[in-house]
Amino acid sequence: MNELAPNVFAVTGLGLYSVPVFVIKANENELVLIDAGLKKDAKTILKKIKNKWGSLDKIKKIVFTHRHLDHTGGLPQILKAIELANENSSVELICHEKEAEHFIEELKEYGIKPTRTVKHEEYITKDVKIKAIHNPGHTYGHICLLLEDEKLLLLGDTIMYISGVLMPVFKAFHDDYKQYKKSLPKLLDYDWEYAIPSHNRPLKITREKVEKFIKKMKKKK
Numbered sequence: 001m002n003e004l005a006p007n008v009f010a011v012t013g014l015g016l017y018s019v020p021v022f023v024i025k026a027n028e029n030e031l032v033l034i035d036a037g038l039k040k041d042a043k044t045i046l047k048k049i050k051n052k053w054g055s056l057d058k059i060k061k062i063v064f065t066h067r068h069l070d071h072t073g074g075l076p077q078i079l080k081a082i083e084l085a086n087e088n089s090s091v092e093l094i095c096h097e098k099e100a101e102h103f104i105e106e107l108k109e110y111g112i113k114p115t116r117t118v119k120h121e122e123y124i125t126k127d128v129k130i131k132a133i134h135n136p137g138h139t140y141g142h143i144c145l146l147l148e149d150e151k152l153l154l155l156g157d158t159i160m161y162i163s164g165v166l167m168p169v170f171k172a173f174h175d176d177y178k179q180y181k182k183s184l185p186k187l188l189d190y191d192w193e194y195a196i197p198s199h200n201r202p203l204k205i206t207r208e209k210v211e212k213f214i215k216k217m218k219k220k221k
């Protein structure tokens with residue numbers, strides 16, 4: 001586990017192009033997972049959480065930035081493992097209200113549905129202030145997660161970081177690229193100092209670098 005801020009961790013040991021998976025310790029009895037990684041990452045995620053917190057039954061919430069399988073593929077295995085660890089345990093599966101129906105479709109073969117949907121600027125939990133920022137375009141219901149006290153923004157697939165360069169996800173993988181470009185600058189309306197992009201090891205990128213990227217994107221078609 002890589003500690004990014006007090007009570008905010010990223011799972012280490014995932015593949016280079018896997019998406020980062022975060023674990024937030026909301027309180028002594030509650031862990032919040034952000035995204036569930038690729039199917040092949042589930043084992044590592046579970047092992048690292050067990051090593052750090054002793055068991056899996058503290059995982060009470062899993063929040064999804066969006067439905068894509070590189071962010072949700074590990075979920076079936078993770079859910080199974082939590083149920084085995086504690087059959088009384090119920091886990092909230094959370095996504096934005098506009099993502100829910102697509103999420104259900106994406107995970108159809110497993111019959112997994114979100115159990116809670118959130119709106120723009122709704123808090124996931126207030127123990128550690130995690131706010132959902134609806135940033136549509138990559139998918140209609142894509143959210144970034146703002147950790148208010150830590151001034152940290154988890155970008156989901158809004159921005160990737162490949163070979164030292166910030167970039168958008170390839171056009172073909174967006175639900176609506178125009179909407180993506182329009183909603184991108186809105187991330188600067190919030191108070192954060194560092195952001196963590198996708199598809200790389202979890203790295204803190206300064207606000208200044210993200211601002212430059214957004215400026216560059218404004219000029220792009």
Ligand SMILES: [Zn+2]
Pocket residue numbers: 066068138157169
């Ligand atoms: Zn995606």
